[in-house]
Amino acid sequence: MKWHQVVKVAIDEILADPILAGIYGENVRKMGTGSQLVPGLEWMVIGDAEDELWNPITIQWDQWCHTWEDAVASEQQLRRLFHQDLPISLGGVGMWVQYADRAELSDANRDNFAGVALRFRYTPLRSKYDPVS
Secondary structure (H helix, E strand, O other), rough: OOOOHOOOOOOOOHOOOOOHHHOOOOOEEEEOOOOOOEEEEEEEEEEOOOOOOOOOOEEEEEEOOOOHHHHHHOOOHHHHHHHOOOOOOEEEEEEEEHHHHHHHHEEOOOOEEEEEEEEEEEEEOOHOOOOOO
């Protein structure tokens, strides 16, 4: 599993979602790649190990919104997209995707904006156990 492919599929889903596109527009990017954007959605892969292809990873999405209402709407939509009760096919690989946790974010330069971090755990299923192939 190449985790950059999983991230690309996730970003494509976010950009195609009318609620998230309405909040963030095209402001979806890797964490730490420039000055902070508000509104903006930033991602970071936690625990990526290319040599251990079947290990799960966690992707953290940091949401920066002008209003708390937008942050709540964004969180709800990200959970709808990425928390699944059954395995899904993602990039041709059976994958279990589950919500892991959340945290409220703060920024020393915050001026009337809200931040929330969400983490989702992505676990690839080995083909002999993959019910979606």
